[in-house]
Amino acid sequence: MKRKILMLALLTAVFALLLCVGAAAADEYDLWVNGVQVTSDNAADVLGNADEGATVKYDAATNTLTLDGAELSVLHTYDNQYYGVILARTDDPLTVNVIGDSKITVGDPGENADSIRGVCGILHDETGFAPVNKTWSINLTGTATLDIEVNYFGSGIRAHEDVDIEKLTLNINVNKTDDITDEYGGGKFSEAIRANDTLTIENGATVNVNSVSGTGPIYSENGDLVINDATVNVTSLAGIELLDGSKLGANPIISYGDVIISGNSNVTAKGYLGICGNNIQISGNAVVDSTSTVDSAFWVPTGKMTITDNAQVTARGFIVGINSSGGVEITGGTLKACGETNYAIYSWEDLIIKNSIVEAMSDPEYYSIGATGAVDIDDSWVSSNNGAYDAAINNSVEITGSTGQAYGDVALPGDAIVPEGCVLVLNEGESLTIPEGVTLTNYGTIQVLGGSFTNNGTYIDYGKTIGEIKGSGSFPNNCFVTVKSGNGAVDVVYRVVKGEGFTLPEAPQNSGYIFLGWRSGDATYRAGESVDITSNATFTAVWGNLPDVKPSEPETPDTPVFPFYDVTARDWYTAWTWAYSLRTTR
CATH class of the missing domain: 2.60.40.4270 (Listeria-Bacteroides repeat domain)
Known part of the structure; x- marks a missing residue:
């Protein structure tokens, strides 16, 4: 009996030990959500009783965090410097999949204020350098909307390496202004999205950012900033006053690598400064509109600005519309550029316009288009208020102010406008053809004086056309x-x-x-x-x-019963005054 009792006690102890071992066997992941560390036990419902329903789930096999109607605001820190509502130190890129509309609010951590370097909505570790076997990046995807409110110094999304955003709708409001601590602009800043390497927005994503910070809302520090087949709207109108009285402003989109916008992207950026990158490349069917309230709409400090394919670009700068150190090439695109106080387009090397439609409006004291190097315009339509400096123009139309001229044989490369009050003259040896699929709208006058005007596309005439128009195109107006x-x-x-x-x-x-x-x-x-x-x-x-009457000699007229005779003027006057006196005395 004693032996049985001893055996039973031993089995009970072993069972208890196994339970303890089992309890300790739960895997803990380097991932915190709303202050809760993710483990294998809570992965199916990370927040547990802290919310209704499983709004946050984690799949360790794919390192994917799923948000479904989550409301998150609690911060966690690993080193008392960087805080995150979602904080990851996982070996592989963290994927955040938003399948139900969710919100992240970034607030004041309330402690160690002097040592805090950043408070983030989603943060993949920012301390030190990632080991070779780790990729500290963030992939954000989904079919729903994620709202992020940044109410303290830091970022909406920040990764030690890459950030990739696709498919979902992302709205970020940066509501915290910067804290400038020295005359060089040092201090604490707030951003919407920051990648230390490449930042990519693609595959149908929609990103809307509104920022009051003096730093770039969408910012790639070392790699390229790529927007492909996506919609991006950024407003950053902050102008932070430094200790020396000067201003620090934000570029709404900035990369210390290249800015590459392609595909069916639609990008609108309005900021204190403009879009900035070592090279700026806009191609495909991209539509890009950039406005700077104090400087250049596009600023390329080292490389080249290129607009190709069917890209449509609008550049509104307080100083210059496009300012590029390494050259400007517009080949097959459409550009509207404005420089309120300087050139509309300026290149510090060569400026090439080919097979493109360009409208440039500058300060009247400056040429509209200029370059330190050569200005070449070929197979294009260029309209400006003050002309292109020392340009070589071939097979193109140039409109300057109220006058326009064709140089050689011009096939309109895209939809264009003759402005109101402008007279475009086609002289002998000059021709203008509207190809099929292209529209020319005329608010002014086109005068064919020995040249040729052919419409095989669409000619919408609200003005006046003097001379013959050939071709088989349409005339809607x-x-x-x-x-x-x-x-x-x-x-x-x-x-x-x-x-x-x-x-x-x-x-x-x-x-x-x-x-x-x-x-x-x-x-x-x-x-x-x-x-x-x-x-x-x-x-x-x-x-x-007409009546069928044959001509004949006229008959001799009858002598009137009371014939008239010629009288002198004196006799006529005497008779008239006598008759008048008889009338007045009766």
Whole structure:
């Protein structure tokens, strides 16, 4: 019996030990969410009773954190310097998958204020250098919306290496202004997204950022900043006053590598400064609009600015629209640039415009387009208020102010506009062709003086066109008026701006007939009459037969009963005054 009791006690102890070993066997991951460390035990519902439902889940196999309606705000720190509502030190890139609308609020940690270097919504370790076997990056994806509010110094999203954002909608508000501590701009700053290496926004992602900080809201410190097939809207209008009285402003999008925008991207950036990168490359069907309230809309400090393919770029700068140290190449794109107080486009090396549509508006004291090197314009349409400095122009149209000229044979490379008040003259040896699929809109005057004007695309004429237009294209704002004289002459077709008056021709000649007017439908109009034209119309001459009378000698007139005789002026005056005196005395 004693032996059985001893054996039972031994088994009980072993079982208890196994339970303890089992309890201690839970894996702890280098990942904290809302102040809770993620483990193998809580991975299916990280927050447990702290919220309703499993709003946060973790898959260790893929290092993926899933947010489904999560509301997160509790900070965690590993070293009392960097804090994160989501803080990762995992070996592999952390993927955050947002499948239900979620929100992260970044607030004041309330301790160690002097030693805090950054408080983040999502942080993949920022301390030291990542070992070779670790990749401290963040991949943000999903089908829902993630809102991040930054109310303290730090970042909405920050990674020691790369940040990749795709598919989801990300809204970040940076509500904390900077704390400048010296005249060099040192201090604590707030950003929306920061990657120490490459920052990529792609695959249908929509990113909206509004920042009051003096540092770049979207910032790549060492690698490239890539936007491909994504929508990005950034506003950063802060101007922080330094201790010496100068201002520190933010570039809404900035990279110490290259800024590369491609595909079907749509990017709008408005900031104290403009978009900045060592090289800026915009291509594909990208639409990019950058505005700087105090400087250049695009600033390229070392490399080149290139706009290619079908990219459409708008650059509004308080000083210069585009300012590039290493050259500007616009090949196959559309650019609207404005420099309020300087050039619209300036290159410190060569400036090349080829197969492109460019509109440049500058301070009247400066050329609109200029370069330290050569300015070459080929196969393009360039419109400006003050011209291009010392430009070589071939097979292109240049409009400067109210005058326009074609240089050689021009095939319009894209949709273009003749501005109101402008006269574009096509002289002998010059031609302008609107190709199929291209639209030219005229608010001014196009005058064909020995040259050639061909429309095989679309010509929308709100102004005036003097001379013949060849081609088989469409005229959406024109009506065609056909005049049929009916006297053997060829019918004449006039092109009239819709809604304007058409003056009918003078009466034609037709032997044996008398002209009675111009008939259109049930109405008949006089020669020279003006008729408002709102649709295509035909006017046909109406003729009446002259009487068939043979000429003959006129008969001798009868002598009147009271013949008239010529009298002198004096006799006529005397008779008139006598008759008048009789009338007044009665």
